[in-house]
Amino acid sequence: xxxxxxxxxxxxxxxxxxxxxDISGQILDLDEDDDLEVFSKDTTLTEGSSFNASMQxxxxxxxxxxxxxxxxxxxxxxxxxxxxxxxxxxxxxxxxYVTYRVMTKTTxxxxxxxxxxxxxxxxxxxxxxxxxxxxHPTLIVHPLPEKFVxxxxxxxxxxxxxxxxxxxxxxxxxxxxxxxxxxxTEDFKIFLTAGELTSHKKQGPGFLxxxxxxxxxxxxxxxxxxxxxxxxxxxxxYVEAFSQKISSLDKVTQRIVREQKEYLEELxxxxxxYALWSQSEEELAEPLTSMASSLDSCCxxxxxxxxxxxxxxxxxxxxxxxxxxxLKAVLRRRDNIQADFExxxxxxxxxxxxxxxMRDELDKMEDRLEWANNALKSDWTRWRKVMRxxxxxxxxxxxxxxxxxxxxxxxxxxxxxxSQRTDAEGNAKDDCS
Amino acid sequence: xxxSGSEDIAVIGNTDLTPSESENNLKNTMVxxxxxxxxxxxxxxAEAEKRTGKNAVNMQExxxxxxxxxxxxxxxxEGTNPVPxxxxxxxSEFELLRNYLLVTYPFVVxxxxxxxxxxxxxxxxxxxxxxxDFVERRRVGLxxxxxxxxxxxxxxxxxxxxxxxxxxxxxxxxVFETGFQAKADSRLKALNATFRVKxxxxxxxxxxHYGDELQSVISQLLRVRAVGENKxxxxxxxxxxxxxxxxxxxxxxxxxxxxxxGDGLQSAGHHMDAYAASVDDILEEEEHYADQLKEYLFxxxxxxxxxxxxxxxxxxxxxxxxxxxxKKQQREELATGTVRTFSxxxxxxxxxxxxxxxxxxxxxxxxxxxxxxxxxxVKERNEECDEFVKSAWVDIERFKEQKDHDLREALIxxxxxxxxxxxxxxQVWNNAKECFSKM
Numbered sequence: 081x082x083x084x085x086x087x088x089x090x091x092x093x094x095x096x097x098x099x100x101x102d103i104s105g106q107i108l109d110l111d112e113d114d115d116l117e118v119f120s121k122d123t124t125l126t127e128g129s130s131f132n133a134s135m136q137x138x139x140x141x142x143x144x145x146x147x148x149x150x151x152x153x154x155x156x157x158x159x160x161x162x163x164x165x166x167x168x169x170x171x172x173x174x175x176x177y178v179t180y181r182v183m184t185k186t187t188x189x190x191x192x193x194x195x196x197x198x199x200x201x202x203x204x205x206x207x208x209x210x211x212x213x214x215x216h217p218t219l220i221v222h223p224l225p226e227k228f229v230x231x232x233x234x235x236x237x238x239x240x241x242x243x244x245x246x247x248x249x250x251x252x253x254x255x256x257x258x259x260x261x262x263x264x265t266e267d268f269k270i271f272l273t274a275g276e277l278t279s280h281k282k283q284g285p286g287f288l289x290x291x292x293x294x295x296x297x298x299x300x301x302x303x304x305x306x307x308x309x310x311x312x313x314x315x316x317x318y319v320e321a322f323s324q325k326i327s328s329l330d331k332v333t334q335r336i337v338r339e340q341k342e343y344l345e346e347l348x349x350x351x352x353x354y355a356l357w358s359q360s361e362e363e364l365a366e367p368l369t370s371m372a373s374s375l376d377s378c379c380x381x382x383x384x385x386x387x388x389x390x391x392x393x394x395x396x397x398x399x400x401x402x403x404x405x406x407l408k409a410v411l412r413r414r415d416n417i418q419a420d421f422e423x424x425x426x427x428x429x430x431x432x433x434x435x436x437x438m439r440d441e442l443d444k445m446e447d448r449l450e451w452a453n454n455a456l457k458s459d460w461t462r463w464r465k466v467m468r469x470x471x472x473x474x475x476x477x478x479x480x481x482x483x484x485x486x487x488x489x490x491x492x493x494x495x496x497x498x499s500q501r502t503d504a505e506g507n508a509k510d511d512c513s
Numbered sequence: 514x515x516x517s518g519s520e521d522i523a524v525i526g527n528t529d530l531t532p533s534e535s536e537n538n539l540k541n542t543m544v545x546x547x548x549x550x551x552x553x554x555x556x557x558x559a560e561a562e563k564r565t566g567k568n569a570v571n572m573q574e575x576x577x578x579x580x581x582x583x584x585x586x587x588x589x590x591e592g593t594n595p596v597p598x599x600x601x602x603x604x605s606e607f608e609l610l611r612n613y614l615l616v617t618y619p620f621v622v623x624x625x626x627x628x629x630x631x632x633x634x635x636x637x638x639x640x641x642x643x644x645x646d647f648v649e650r651r652r653v654g655l656x657x658x659x660x661x662x663x664x665x666x667x668x669x670x671x672x673x674x675x676x677x678x679x680x681x682x683x684x685x686x687x688v689f690e691t692g693f694q695a696k697a698d699s700r701l702k703a704l705n706a707t708f709r710v711k712x713x714x715x716x717x718x719x720x721x722h723y724g725d726e727l728q729s730v731i732s733q734l735l736r737v738r739a740v741g742e743n744k745x746x747x748x749x750x751x752x753x754x755x756x757x758x759x760x761x762x763x764x765x766x767x768x769x770x771x772x773x774x775g776d777g778l779q780s781a782g783h784h785m786d787a788y789a790a791s792v793d794d795i796l797e798e799e800e801h802y803a804d805q806l807k808e809y810l811f812x813x814x815x816x817x818x819x820x821x822x823x824x825x826x827x828x829x830x831x832x833x834x835x836x837x838x839x840k841k842q843q844r845e846e847l848a849t850g851t852v853r854t855f856s857x858x859x860x861x862x863x864x865x866x867x868x869x870x871x872x873x874x875x876x877x878x879x880x881x882x883x884x885x886x887x888x889x890x891v892k893e894r895n896e897e898c899d900e901f902v903k904s905a906w907v908d909i910e911r912f913k914e915q916k917d918h919d920l921r922e923a924l925i926x927x928x929x930x931x932x933x934x935x936x937x938x939x940q941v942w943n944n945a946k947e948c949f950s951k952m
Contacts, residue, residue, distance in 0.1 A: 270584050305874050320772055321768060321770045321804045322767075325763055325770070326765040326768060328759070328763045329760070329767075330765050331731070331765060332759040332760055333757060335759075336756050336757065339749055339752035339753045339756055340753050342749045342752075342754055343746060343749030343750050343752070344739055345749075346745055346746035346749055347746060349737050350734065350737055350746075351738070353730060353733055353734050354734075356730055357726075357727075357730040357734075360726040360727065360730070361917075362722055363917040363921075364916075364917050364920055364921060365925050367920075367921050368924075371927075374928070378931075394637060404932065421618050468774055468952065470774065470952040472949055472950070473947075475781070475949040475952070476946055476949045476950060478941075479942045479943070479945045479946035479949055480946060482938065482942040483938075483939050483942045483943055484934075484939075485556075485936040486938035486939045486942065487935070489931070489935045489938060490791075490932060490935035490936065490939070493928045493929075493931040493932045493935065496930060497925060497932065499928065500681075500921065500924065500925050500928070501925075
C-alpha cells in the first residue's frame with residue numbers, strides 16, 4: 081500500500097485562533113441564520129462544512145440519520161484506524177511546543193488514499209473539537225485532556241505529562257472515529273489528512289463574531305426554558321448525580337494511589353534492615369537474607385501496582401469527569417435552542433407586522449429544535465452505552481491487575497516458605513544422622 | 514509435610530502451618546517439654562481482671578491482675594481433668610520475680626517480661642494499660658514468660674519461682690527474705706567494671722556487641738511499623754485498605770441512578786467493603802509478629818546483662834590480683850630495704866627518718882597476713898570467674914539455639930500470614946471482577 085504519506089510541515093507562528101476553553105461552551109450557540117445556512121432545504125454547502133456532500137440535507141432525513149443502529153459496530157466492520165504517537169518537541173523563535181504523529185489507515189472511499197501520516201499539536205485537536213461542537217451543538221464530543229496541569233506550566237514538557245496527554249489524545253481521536261456522525265465529517269477528514277491546518281482554520285466564524293454569540297448565549301441562558309420535556313430534565317438530573325459519583329470515584333482512586341505510595345516508602349526500608357540484620361547472624365543469616373529479598377520483591381510489585389492504577393484507572397475515570405462537563409454544556413445548548421424558539425414564538429404572538437417572514441423563521445427554528453432534541457436523545461443513548469463499556473472494562477482491568485499483584489506476591493512468599501521448610505527438613509535430617 | 518521439591522514454586526499448595534509450627538506459634542516459644550517443671554506441671558495465664566484497691570500511699574488505684582493456673586501433667590493424662598490450682602498476680606509481682614531471678618542467676622539469660630508500657634504499639638491498637646486488647650496481649654506475654662522460665666534447665670528448679678506459681682499469700686515476703694536485693698550489683702559498680710576491665714573473655718565481648726546490634730536492628734524494624742503517633746507502615750496499609758471502602762459507598766450510590774449497571778456495581782461494592790474490612794485481621798496478625806520480635810528485643814538486654822556480669826567478675830578478679838601483686842611488692846621492698854618504686858611511705862621515711870626494726874617487723878607480719886588473704890581471695894575470684902564463664906557460656910549457647918529457632922519460626926509465620934493476605938486479596942478481586950463483568 082503506498083498512499084501519499086503527507087508529512088505535516090508545522091506552520092511557524094501561531095496563526096490559528098485558540099479558543100479559550102472557558103467560553104467555548106457558549107461560543108457554539110450559533111446565530112440562527114448561520115444554522116439555517118447549513119440546514120436549509122436548498123443547501124449550498126460552504127467549504128469546510130462538517131457535512132459530507134453526499135448526505136441528504138432535508139430536516140426529515142436528518143432526523144432519520146440520527147436514529148442510530150441499536151447494535152454497536154463490530155470490530156470487524158471497523159474501516160478506519162487512527163493512532164497518536166511519537167511526541168516531539170519543536171522549538172521556534174516564539175515558542176516551544178509538542179507535536180504528535182497522527183497515523184490513519186482506512187478503506188473508506190471518501191479518503192483519497194488508504195494511509196496518512198500528519199503531525200498535529202494540541203491546539204489542532206482543540207480546533208477539531210471546536211468545529212465538531214459548532215456543527216453539532218447537541219451531540220456529545222469526547223473530552224480532550226486538559227490544557228494545563230494544575231501543578232504548573234513547567235510540567236508541560238515533562239515526559240509523564242506528555243505521555244498521559246498523548247494517550248488521551250489517542251483515545252479522543254478514536255472516540256471520534258467510532259462516532260457514527262463525527263467520523264464522517266469533513267473536518268475530521270481534514271484533520272487526519274491535511275498537510276497543514278492553518279488555511280482550514282481561517283475559515284468559519286471569526287473570533288469576534290464568536291464573542292458576539294457569547295453575549296447572545298448568555299442572554300439566552302438568562303431567559304430560561306419554559307417547557308422542558310421531561311426526558312431532558314431526567315437527563316440533567318442524571319448528569320448531576322453521575323457527575324458527583326464519578327468525581328468521588330476519581331478522588332477515591334487518587335487517595336488510594338497516595339496512600340499506596342506512602343506505604344511503599346515505609347515498606348522500602350524493611351528489606352535493607354533485614355539484610356543488615358543478617359550480617360550479625362550465623363544460622364539466621366540465610367533466612368534473613370531471604371526475607372530481605374522477598375520484601376524487596378513485594379516492594380517492586382507494589383510499585384508496579386501503583387503505576388498501573390495511575391496509568392489506567394485514573395485516566396479513565398478522569399475522562400468521564402470531563403465528560404460530565406461536556407454533557408452539562410450539551411444540555412445547556414439544547415435548552416438555549418428551545419429558549420430561543422420559545423422567545424420567538426412569544427414575539428410572533430405580540431407582533432403585527434412581518435408575520436409571514438416570522439412564521440417561516442419560526443418553522444425553521446422548530447425544525448431545528450426537533451432536530452437538536454432527536455440528535456441529543458440518540459447520542460445520549462449511545463453515550464450511556466459507551467460509558468458503560470468504558471468504565472466496566474476499566475474496573476475489570478483494575479481488578480485483574482490487583483489479582484495479578486497478589487498472585488505475584490503470593491509466589492514470592494510461597495517460595496520463601498518453601499526454602500525455609502526445605503532447609504528445616506535438611507537440618508532435621510542432619511541432626512538425626 | 515512440604516510438597517515435593519518441584520522447581521515450579523507456584524505449585525506449592527500447602528502453606529498452612531504444620532502441626533509443630535502451629536504448636537510453636539501458639540506457645541510462642543521453644544518449650545522443652547522434657548525438662549524440669551513443665552514435665553510435671555501445666556502452666557497458663559488464663560484470665561485478666563480489673564481490681565481497685567489502696568496502694569502504698571493509701572490512694573485508690575485501679576490495676577489488673579492475672580490468673581495463673583497450674584495443673585499436674587499426670588492428671589490430664591489420666592483423663593480425670595481436675596480443676597486447676599490458681600492464684601492471682603499483678604504485673605509488679607512478675608517484675609519482682611524477674612528481678613529476683615536476675616540477681617540470683619546472673620549467668621542466665623533471663624526471659625523478658627512483656628513491655629510495661631506500650632511503646633512500639635501501633636496507635637490504632639490501644640496503648641492504654643487498661644485497654645482490653647493491650648491487656649490481652651500482655652496476658653499472652655506473661656504466660657510466655659512463665660513457660661520460658663519453667664522450661665529453663667536452671668531457672669525451673671527455683672523454689673521462689675515454684676511458690677510464685679503456687680502460693681498466693683506471703684510470697685512477696687518470702688522473696689524479700691532471701692535478701693536478694695543486697696546481692697544486686699550497683700549500676701555504678703557495673704559501669705566502672707565495663708570501662709576498666711583489661712582482659713574480658715573475647716566471646717563475651719562479641720556477644721555483648723551482638724546484643725547491641727540485635728537491639729538496634731529490631732527497634733528499627735519496629736519503628737518502621739509504628740511508633741506512637743507517627744504515621745508509619747501500619748497506618749499506611751490501613752489507609753490503603755480502608756479507602757477502598759469508599760468505593761463500596763460510591764458504587765452503591767451510583768448503582769441507584771443506573772439501570773443495567775446497577776446490580777453489578779452494587780455487588781462489586783460489597784466486595785470492596787469486604788476488602789476494606791480485611792485489613793483489621795491483617796494488622797492484628799502483624800502485631801503478633803511484632804510481639805515476637807519484641808521479645809527478642811528485650812532478650813538482647815538480658816544477654817548484655819550476662820556479658821556485663823562477666824566483665825564485673827573478671828574485673829574484680831583483676832582487682833584482687835592487682836592488689837595482691839602490689840602487696841607482694843611492698844613486702845619485697847620492706848624485706849630488702851630498697852625502695853624501688855616511689856611511695857609516700859618511702860618519702861616520709863626519708864624525711865622523717867627510717868622506721869625502727871620493730872616497726873618494720875610489725876609491718877611485714879601484717880603484709881604477710883594480707884598476702885595470704887589476698888591469695889585466698891584471688892583463688893576464690895578465679896574460681897568464681899571460671900564458674901561464671903562456664904555456666905554463662907552454656908546458657909548463652911542454649912539461648913542462641915532458642916533464638917535461632919524462634920526467630921526462624923517467626924519469619925515463617927510472617928510468610929504464612931502474607932500468603933493468607935494474598936490469597937484473600939486474590940479472592941476479593943476475582944469476585945469484584947466477576948461483578949464488574951456483570952455491569
